[in-house]
Amino acid sequence: MDLLLAALFCTSIVGLSTAKPTVNCSSTFPSTKLSPNYNETIAHAIHSMTVEGLKLFNIKASEINFVPTVNQDVFSDKPVLEHAPKDGFGNDFHTSTMNVIDRILSTLGNSKDGLGPHWSAIERVAHVFHMQDLWERIKATEWPNVLKTPPSDEVCTCLSSVDFNGIKDAVGWVANHYKTGTPITLLNRPIPKLTDATAWSVWKNRLLHYYTPEAMRDAANYLYCVSKFW
Numbered sequence: 550m551d552l553l554l555a556a557l558f559c560t561s562i563v564g565l566s567t568a569k570p571t572v573n574c575s576s577t578f579p580s581t582k583l584s585p586n587y588n589e590t591i592a593h594a595i596h597s598m599t600v601e602g603l604k605l606f607n608i609k610a611s612e613i614n615f616v617p618t619v620n621q622d623v624f625s626d627k628p629v630l631e632h633a634p635k636d637g638f639g640n641d642f643h644t645s646t647m648n649v650i651d652r653i654l655s656t657l658g659n660s661k662d663g664l665g666p667h668w669s670a671i672e673r674v675a676h677v678f679h680m681q682d683l684w685e686r687i688k689a690t691e692w693p694n695v696l697k698t699p700p701s702d703e704v705c706t707c708l709s710s711v712d713f714n715g716i717k718d719a720v721g722w723v724a725n726h727y728k729t730g731t732p733i734t735l736l737n738r739p740i741p742k743l744t745d746a747t748a749w750s751v752w753k754n755r756l757l758h759y760y761t762p763e764a765m766r767d768a769a770n771y772l773y774c775v776s777k778f779w
């Protein structure tokens with residue numbers, strides 16, 4: 550184990566000088582069965598993560614959580630934050646759904662809600678509830694399996710090393726693309742404005758892209774690993 554960790558840290562140092570991902574958790578730990586594109590499945594699951602979302606998985610989650618997210622202010626000099634922030638939902642209304650809508654509409658136009666200037670009101674609504682839906686799905690499907698058969702410490706070291714394993718870069722990809730559009734997947738495919746049922750059928754298909762068991766398992770493993778640092 551010590552040797553393996555040393556190897557990871559060595560590649561990490563090389564990573565610092567080249568600024569390229571140097572640790573590939575999927576090929577280094579094949580028995581964990583991470584997807585080859587775990588950088589994308591995990592970045593998709595966490596890019597707009599919140600403290601409240603993390604508490605679904607471990608009640609100990611706080612504002613120091615080591616989960617990289619897109620900066621709410623996408624034009625900031627620091628496009629990716631080190632920690633997922635609080636969701637900022639209020640309680641003026643009675644149900645959580647209405648309070649989420651209130652929050653989305655109250656920040657409309659200032660483009661500082663983590664999505665940049667290109668999303669319409671309804672696209673913002675779809676995005677927020679899609680992410681909540683995905684987190685709940687991860688918790689309901691692959692999370693129990695990960696708790697039953699947890700990843701090893703070595704896998705967790707690898708998955709948590711987001712500066713070197715490609716995950717933070719992939720969150721950065723999302724941040725960067727929010728400056729110019731409304732990407733739903735990390736596959737760089739054009740998407741229509743969400744104005745009618747035909748457009749929604751494209752959106753729906755894209756939104757469901759990372760709902761596969763493999764993508765859920767990647768995210769569940771990552772969340773399990775990072776939660777060990779809380």
Ligand SMILES: *[C@@H]1O[C@H](CO)[C@@H](O)[C@H](O)[C@H]1NC(C)=O
Nearest residue numbers: 573575576585586587588715
């Ligand atoms: C990890 O390595 C596999 C096999 O070489 C490759 O297909 C995959 O793209 C790599 N993934 C990452 C995130 O580097």
Ligand SMILES: *[C@@H]1O[C@H](CO)[C@@H](O)[C@H](O)[C@H]1NC(C)=O
Nearest residue numbers: 586588589715718719722735
């Ligand atoms: C994910 O990793 C693969 C393999 O290294 C790379 O080709 C791809 O560009 C990465 N995706 C993102 C969004 O960073």
